[in-house]
Amino acid sequence: MKEFVxxxxxxxxxxxxxxxxxxxLLEADNTQALRFPIVIGSQEAQSISVYLEKIQPSRPLTHDLCVNLLSHSNVSILKVLITDFKDGIFYANLEIEKDGEVTQVDARPSDSIALAIRLDIPILISEKLLHDICIPEDELLDELEEEYDLIEKIPSKRSKVELESLLDKALQEENYEEAAKLRDEIEKL
Incomplete structure (x- = not known):
């Protein structure tokens, strides 16, 4: 059996x-040198960010709904396994248990991770795959620095009061992606 990290x-x-x-951006839990990025969609990014930043949405997001449904069933998710990377696409399985039987279900890594953080279950990757896909730390830092330096050099033309008002409005409208951007812009001021 494969060794998972x-x-x-x-x-x-x-x-x-x-x-x-x-x-x-994911990193092996036992070392800072093994990191890799996964490109994900805005809905999954929003779901993961809302949970990590402890933002309380007024209504449950899709992954919250899934967790709520699981709590009323006899199915448990045990772990997330990132299993493969082919043609620029990551693959994952949810290891689930139902009535004492353990099986795996194909799932997108982004959805799986959004569920894993809510359920406090492990996110794992095969050791071989991790070493195959990892970007050396110095290269990754150079790429990220270049990309985000461009973003940070764009000054805000809005006042803090205006940004805070827009943040409140975005939260009321459940536009958490915009709320996160506005929060970041306020922090830069």
Missing amino acids: PLRILSVNPSSVGASSYIL
Whole structure:
């Protein structure tokens, strides 16, 4: 059987690839040198960020709903296994238990991770795959620094009061993606 390594989430940041793409940066739990990014969609990025930043949405998000449904069933998710990377796409399985029987269900890594953080279950990757896909730390830091330096050099043209008002409005409208951006802009001031 393959040896699996636990992962932790380092960050979720907008991608320069596209407006609806985000970079989920993961790292091996036992070393800071083994990191890799996964490109995820805006909904999954929002779901992960809302939970990590302890933002309380007024209504349950999709992954919250899934967790609520699981709590009323005889199915438990035991762990997330990131199993493969082919043609630029990551693959994952949810290891589930139902009536004492353990099986695996195919799932997108982004959805699996959004569930894992809510259920406090391990996110794992095969050791071989981790070593195959990892970007050396110095290269990764150079890439991220270049991408985010461009973002940070754009000064805000709005006042703190205006930004706080827009943040309140975004939260009331459940636009958590915009709320996170506004919060970051306020912090830069």
